[in-house]
Amino acid sequence: MWLQDFKKDEAAGTVPALSILWVMCDHTGGPPTADAEQADNDLAIGRIVDYVSHSKVWDSSAIFVEEDDAQNGVDHVDGHRSPGYVISPFTIQNGPTDHTYYTQVNMTRTIEQILGLPPMNQFDLVASPMRTAFVEGEASPENFKPWTHEPNQVPLDQGVxxxxxxxxxxxxxxxxxxxxxxxxxxxxxxxxxxxxxxxxRTRSIT
Structure with a gap:
């Protein structure tokens, strides 16, 4: 459904400045199996990046991917950590690992800065943009190459x-x-x- 609208907007030159997509598989509740649901989500993200990177708006795009929360993903560092990705011709493609501490609010603040939007509340007002994720100055021509998604290796109907x-x-x-x-x-x-x-945006207090 998103792709249909995206193609129409691209053809008409009216691609929105901000689109929000919810890619979900019900917290791997199954069936299908958890592996299949994760593969389904990974495939969806890959296809989205594929479509955008082959479109006319890729040279001015940034795709932010985040998980809603850590759920049961406790690791050896912190139980609050969740995957987060920034996909854009203007992100640092090759370089040292960035150990800057960022939260979901930092990601929101970064989107606001890119679009020139004012903060919504005190939390994103004081949050720092994710500057260390982006290149300084002009991006390399290599960065603008489109990306083609990989097919899923796990059957999406596994367990069904x-x-x-x-x-x-x-x-x-x-x-x-x-x-x-x-x-x-x-x-x-x-x-x-x-x-x-x-x-x-205002609410009376009684």
């Missing part, structure tokens, strides 16, 4: 059998969930939450 697929699509609970979601969707899109700058 005829019985699980049938249970997933035909069970009473899933049907009820679908009805509830459609009802909630109508409620959400009936308001102003999906319209930029439509909600009031």
């Amino acid at each position: 059998t005829t019985s699980t697929a049938s249970n997933t699509t035909d069970s009473t609970s899933v049907k009820a969930l679908r009805v509830a979601w459609m009802k909630k969707k109508e409620h959400i899109f009936a308001g102003k939450l999906t319209k930029p700058d439509a909600e009031d």
Whole structure:
């Protein structure tokens, strides 16, 4: 669905300055298996980078990728760490490992700085942009080469059998969930939450 809109905007010269995509596999709840769901997400990210890097807007693009939170990803350094990626012709392609401490708020602040947007609150106001991730001065011509995604090596339907697929699509609970979601969707899109700058930014305190 995003690709359809992206191609139309690219052809019309109206690609938005900011697009936000949610790539999700329900926290690897399965089926399919956790490996298949991670492969599905990796493939989606690769395809997005592929499309953008082969488009007319690649020479002015930056793609930021972050996980919603660490979940159960505790490692040997810190239980709060999550993967974060910045993909752009203007990021440092080859160089030493950057050990600068960044948070999701630093990423938000960086996006605001690129787009010339004011901070939304005190947290992104004081956060530092991710300057160490980007080159200084002109980017190398090598950086502007497009990237072609790699096909998934793990079957995306791994762990899905005829019985699980049938249970997933035909069970009473899933049907009820679908009805509830459609009802909630109508409620959400009936308001102003999906319209930029439509909600009031001030709130009275009583």
